[in-house]
C-alpha cells in the first residue's frame with residue numbers, strides 16, 4: 001500500500017467533546033496507527049465544524065462573538081485529543097481562512113457548471129441536524145428522529161444543489177463496490193434513502209443566518225453547513241477547485257472516512273454527489289460506526305449523563321490514556337453500538353491489560369532475571385514454538401483492519417495473549433528451573449518474550465504508551481513494519497536487569513496505582 005489517508009467527522013463546537021466524539025477519534029487513531037505500521041505515507045485529518053445557526057445562537061446566549069466562542073471550544077477538542085494521544089496530522093477548522101476561500105471557489109465552480117441553482121423554498125429545518133427534513137423523515141409526532149425536536153418551518157430563497165442528477169451514478173457505485181460502505185448492512189439503508197432524494201438547499205439567507213461563508217458574488221446568501229463541512233476533507237489537503245497542492249495529489253482520494261451512523265446519508269449521498277460534480281475520485285471506504293451509550297442510556301444534556309473523555313482519565317487517575325483508548329476501541333463490533341460504564345471499564349482493562357498482558361511480560365522478565373541474570377543464552381533461541389501462531393495472528397489482525405474491524409482485531413490479540421499465558425502454565429518454567437532443566441526453562445521464557453515483541457507491535461495502535469514500555473524492556477524496535485516481523489527479534493545476550501523491570505500497566509484501583517495518585 002502506497003499511501004493511506006483517513007479522516008474523521010469534524011465535530012460541532014457548540015459544546016465540549018464527549019465520549020461519543022472521543023470514540024470516533026480513538027477508532028480512527030487506532031486504524032491510522034495500524035496503517036502506519038503497514039505503509040510509508042499516512043495522513044490523518046480531524047477538526048471542527050464551526051458555522052451554522054446553532055453556533056450563532058449558542059454564542060449569542062453566552063454573550064460571546066461566534067468566533068470567540070468557536071476558538072474557546074475548538075481548543076477544548078484539541079486538548080482532549082492531546083490527552084488521548086490522538087496523533088492527527090492536521091486539525092482543520094471550518095473558520096480557517098484557507099478553507100473558507102476554497103469552499104467559496106468550490107461553490108462557484110458548482111454554480112458555473114450548472115449543478116447549483118436558485119430556488120424559492122419552504123421546508124422543515126432541524127437545527128440539530130443543520131439540515132432540511134422531509135415529512136417522511138419525521139417521527140409520528142412530527143419530531144426529528146435524531147434530536148427529538150420539532151423542526152421549524154423555514155421559507156427562503158436558497159441555492160440548491162442538483163442532487164437528483166447524481167442519484168443513478170451513486171446507486172451504481174454503491175452496488176458495484178460492496179465494501180464502499182462499512183459495515184455493508186448499512187448500504188441498503190442508503191439505497192433506500194436514495195429512492196426518495198430531492199435536490200438539497202446549500203445556502204441560507206444571510207438575514208437569517210449570518211455565521212457562515214458568504215457566497216461569492218451574492219452577499220445575501222451564506223453557504224450552508226454541509227457543502228462547507230464536507231469540503232473540509234479536500235480543502236485541508238489544499239484543494240480549491242483551481243489549484244491543488246502536493247498533499248492533495250498525494251493523498252486524495254481518502255482510503256477511509258470515519259463517521260457516525262447518524263451522518264451516513266450526508267457522506268454516502270451528498271458528499272459523493274459533490275465529488276462527482278467536481279469530477280474527483282471517490283473515497284475507498286466510508287466507515288459508519290455505531291453510537292456509544294452511557295450505562296445503556298443515550299447520552300443527553302437533559303439527562304445529565306454526558307461524559308467527557310478527560311473526566312474518565314481524571315476519575316481513574318490515569319497518567320496514560322491507553323486503557324480508555326483500548327476500552328473504547330474494543331467497545332463494539334464494527335458498525336454496531338457500544339456502551340461505556342465505569343464498572344465495565346475497570347473490569348476489562350484490569351483483566352486484559354494488567355492481568356493477562358502486563359503480568360505475562362512482568363513475570364516472564366522476572367523469571368529471566370531470577371534464573372539467568374536477565375540473559376538470553378544462544379541455546380535458548382531457535383525453537384520458537386509460538387512463531388506460527390504469532391504470524392497467524394498478525395495476518396488475522398491485518399485482515400480485520402482491512403475491513404476496519406477494530407474490536408475484532410483486538411480480540412485476536414487477546415487470543416494470542418491467552419494462548420501464550422496457557423503456554424506458560426502448561427510448560428511451568430518455575431518447575432523446570434526447580435528440576436534443573438535450565439535450557440528448557442530458558443527456551444520457554446525466550447519463546448514467550450519473542451511473542452511479547454509481536455504483541456507489543458499489535459497492541460501499539462490501541463495502547464501506544466504501554467507498547468513502548470513493553471518494547472523498551474524487550475529492547476525491541478517498535479517501528480518494525482508489520483510485514484517485517486519475524487518473531488525472531490530477540491538476540492542472545494543480556495536483556496534486562498532487575499531494576500529495569502516495571503509493570504507496563506497497573507490495575508486501575510490497585511494499591512500501587514492508588515499510591516501513585518497521592
Ligand code: MSP
Nearest residue numbers: 009010011012020021049229230259260290291292
Ligand atoms: N459537524 C457534523 C459532522 C460534519 S462532517 C463533515 C456533526 N458533528 S457532531 O459533533 O454532531 O458529531 C461528530 C461525530 O461524532 C459524528 O460522526 C457523530 O456520529 C459522532 N457522535 C456524536 N455522538 C456520538 C455518540 N454518542 N457515540 C458515537 N459517536 C457519536 O455531526
